[in-house]
Amino acid sequence: MPGSQHRRGFHTARARRRSCAVALAAATALVASACSTGGGTSGPDTGAGDTSPVTITFWHGFSSPHEIASVGAVLALFHKKYPYITVKAVPAETDDKVNQAIRGGTAPDVDASFNAANVGGWCSSGAFLDLTADIQADHVDLGQIPKAVQSYTAFGGKRCTMPWLADTFGLYYNKKLFAAAGITAPPKTMSELAADARKLTVLNPDGSIKVAGFMPYLGAYEMLTEHLVTSWGGSWLKADGSSNVGTDPAFAAAMTWQKGLVDWFGAAKLAKFKAGMPDEFSAQNSFETGNLAMMVDGEWRTAFIKNDKSTVDYGTAPMPVADTMPQLYGSGYVGGNVIGIPRGSKHPDAAWKLVKFLTTDTEAVTTLADAIGNVPTTLPALDSPSLTLAQDPKFATFLDVFKNPHTSTTPASADGGAYLTNYGLFANKWQSGQIPDLQAGLKAVDRQNDAALKLGQ
Template identity: 30%
Template sequence: MNPRAIGTIGLAAVVVGTALYGERITTPEVKPGPVRITYWEKWTGFEGDAMRAVVDAFNKKQSEVFVELLTVSGIQDKTLLATSGGNPPDVAGLYGPNVAQYADSRAILPLDEFCAEAGLSRDSYIPCYWDIGFYKGHVWALPSTPASTALHYNKKMLREAGYDPDRPPRTFEELDAMAAKMTVREGGRKDGRIVRSGFLPNEPGWWNWSWGSFFGGKLWDGESKITVDTPEYIRAYKWIRSYSEKYGAGDLQNFRSGFGNFSSPQNAFMSEKVAMLIQGVWMYNFISQFAPKLEWGAAPFPYPADRPDLERSTLVDLDVLVIPKGAKHPKEAFKFIRYVQSQEGMELLCLGQRKHSPLATSSAEFYAKHPNPYIKLFTELAKSKNSISPPQLGIWPEYEAELNNAFDEVYLMKKTPEEAVAYVKARMQPILDDYLLKQRLREEAEKR
């Protein structure tokens, strides 16, 4: 054989070998023994560790099911892609607001029968968390870890501004006044750049869509109407705009672009650039990791002074467990989900992630072991009648994008609150109509 032929055969062998190797990587191994199910988890770091500990405990406790945990980023999009691609995991750890879209797309299985069999019902949970997974008369998702949010404030900065460090603002009016006093410009000049701020409506900016709810607004009427153009929402956007008017949109942008990464000591709150902000129960972890010396406190987020009925408003957020349609082992998948719903599993998980438990009752030991000094506050807030969670709408991803954009445009003074709100309404109402119509046609077709 000539060298060229040998070379060709060698190259062909390399290519074939690579193809086979690639196949092996992308094909899940099949091993004898317990049923292996895959679970997609979104968290990394210590939050991921906590979930892994629960998975390990479950795997050790019984021998019928073996759960393999995989970390997946952008989980809400990836799970939808995988389900439509016909290759979903057995259990996916989604975000609560995904439930409606997934259920409407028939991308997840209803869990009613499983729940009835296992004796799980609304009474087992703090109601707002059960409700997030309950949609159109069916249970679609059960909690993994919950969160509620509260005002986090820097005691030292309050003290330096002449306030009682243990008396954080209770109303939006107090919040704005205290924020103004705590905002510092370079050299104390009026035209100096902002070096420190009391409060910013867009820090951390993860829930820019939600301010209207803090003023008592509702995003839709629960049936067919987008209700973002109500006075409550306009008021919220006016409040947002008042910050740009007071401090200058450009100055605020400049200031904010100097903030470091959230998960770093340069985080705006932890580096004492912002004195007060809305944050979730997890904030404690980051503070203890990056700024252990920070003097901070947590309290219910303020409410508008003329709306005392909105006291103790709190955003509630939930990570949920679902079984995607097309999962190979739904029964075994639920066994794992059931374990996470047990007090043992849930407290192991929530203690690891240093959150509160979504179950109706928590053990005394749980609170005793919990390092977050405000943990009871967060549990209590979750039980508040003014809990805020994203609406159960299949078009929520689009609606949220629209609300966030409206926030940007008002904050950057590109639109007035009235214009922005009218725009969102004008855009979303036809999309909702279209969606509901198609949904109804499909449901009728399915019945036939």
């Protein structure tokens, strides 16, 4: 099961994405020329070749004792398969530190990150090695990885990372509050979500919010723009890599829906309620205490509810979708951890073996997924009978969302995800009533994004 330290790590990384100018500068300064693992020097993984003893370093961000032990258990499986390779794992490492190590020539052999937004910069600058030749030499089938996941682990024709477990988002709903409001099933459309939110909302005598049926205010827990626009099938970037938010009608539709529900509550009331929401990763989480009837959240919440000993009677479902796009129901947003070989790795052949094992070996993937409560990132692992998470109907929702062909993500970009930062600033002004012309505001975001994307190239 995931611990709060891991989730804090993941969200701290994502928060850094919101101010990604620093990350962009760091990524583009890492190296002036692209590198590769040497044209697939590890060769096909037949078990033959140089088996001289070697020790490689592996940095990752997991920090709780349970998580560290869980990673160690999977590394023991790797050592059993490759007894001549010893892995020295270093936990609680950050992207900033690995960037510094790459610049200083002291990079680890393998690095894992919680922040896929950095992939574009790492691939385009050559900070992480292009794995394409090794993938081809070892005949690794990328078809076992869903398209959305493939998209956030590669950039510009270079696959410099592989996915290492994922976070998948859906709807959590309070069954007790649903029954009291006469609601018999979770909403499937956004109009149903808005109607249910109104029925489930309870006000205090002074008119303030006691129980929010749903929290439409962006920035509250996992209510983020990237988790919202997927319900309309929004595409953040065009095929040429330019910004698409002013052209794709999904963004205007999503913002119109969101603002309509904000206005029904009252922006000031929502801002006050948001300010009083306890820490997302504490046992006082508003959903776990019954003060939030529905929310968008990741699969890890199932473990938090259990570990926090919350008494909330809840269910999970895919996020509702636009009324005009019923074919999207069952899909959602996915993001996750990435792992690759930094420039300067002293043992790239052995490093590739570790990367491939952790990301494509079914036993390795299911073992770690079960241990920390994340979604496996390969289809064989998702369908493996040894994946015990699949036996929990509440968690199985997220496995189904992950496998849905319409599930999407925020694509990698050379600007380190600045397009999300710019959109987030716009969305905050929009929900507080500071944007009088929605379409003009979206076009302005396009101009900002295109400028940032050009700088990131």
